Amino acid sequence: NAGVIQTPRHKVTGKGQEATLWCEPISGHSAVFWYRQTIVQGLEFLTYFRNQAPIDDSGMPKERFSAQMPNQSHSTLKIQSTQPQDSAVYLCASSLVGSSAETLYFGSGTRLTVL
Amino acid sequence: GDSVTQTEGLVTLTKGLPVMLNCTYQTTYSPFLFWYVQHLNEAPKLLLKSSTDNKRTEHQGFYATLHKSSSSFHLQKSSVQLSDSALYFCAFNTGGADRLTFGKGTQLIIQP
Numbered sequence: 001n002a003g004v005i006q007t008p009r010h011k012v013t014g015k016g017q018e019a020t021l022w023c024e025p026i027s028g029h030s031a032v033f034w035y036r037q038t039i040v041q042g043l044e045f046l047t048y049f050r051n052q053a054p055i056d057d058s059g060m061p062k063e064r065f066s067a068q069m070p071n072q073s074h075s076t077l078k079i080q081s082t083q084p085q086d087s088a089v090y091l092c093a094s095s096l097v098g099s100s101a102e103t104l105y106f107g108s109g110t111r112l113t114v115l
Numbered sequence: 116g117d118s119v120t121q122t123e124g125l126v127t128l129t130k131g132l133p134v135m136l137n138c139t140y141q142t143t144y145s146p147f148l149f150w151y152v153q154h155l156n157e158a159p160k161l162l163l164k165s166s167t168d169n170k171r172t173e174h175q176g177f178y179a180t181l182h183k184s185s186s187s188f189h190l191q192k193s194s195v196q197l198s199d200s201a202l203y204f205c206a207f208n209t210g211g212a213d214r215l216t217f218g219k220g221t222q223l224i225i226q227p
Binding site for chain 1: 147151156157158159160161164166204206208209213214215216217218219220
């Protein structure tokens with residue numbers, strides 16, 4: 001079991017460019033979560049899929065952020081027109097079915113730096 | 116709305132001393148409480164969790180007891196080790212939502 005895999009580990013973009021972050025959940029897990037980690041805010045929830053369907057995107061900035069899960073083996077987070085304030089570590093996590101008591105298994109994250 | 120508050124910032128201790136990291140929460144639902152630990156350049160991983168009132172939960176020398184009367188789930192260890200240096204997050208969710216709400220994290224540094 002390779003755990004949750006996130007690529008790339010580091011990404012540097014210029015202001016206004018697009019960034020796409022990839023996540024491969026643990027095989028057999030049907031729930032995928034995206035979080036953003038900064039020193040100031042800690043871990044902030046962005047969005048959540050169960051069985052590839054979007055369930056809760058209440059944490060997503062509406063205008064430039066989007067997430068998809070086209071199949072059970074990967075999810076993407078896309079940030080259009082990146083801004084310096086988007087610089088953060090973006091963490092993906094998966095769980096077996098997405099219930100309240102379940103353990104989240106996190107990937108090592110993608111560190112996004114917007115210059 | 117639902118929220119979780121934990122000891123913020125930096126806690127520095129000498130090896131062998133006890134530690135308590137505070138965590139309190141606010142919700143109108145019945146909560147599940149979690150502590151996650153993140154070592155430098157690693158992914159956060161579960162340390163322990165509980166939904167049972169007044170029952171102590173232990174793992175890897177750390178322990179916590181959920182007290183619904185005071186809305187708390189403080190993390191404790193009787194004797195910290197150098198390897199305990201890490202970022203600790205308290206988190207919770209409720210029956211009304213499947214996503215975890217995290218505190219801002221406490222950086223624990225253990226000195227020789």
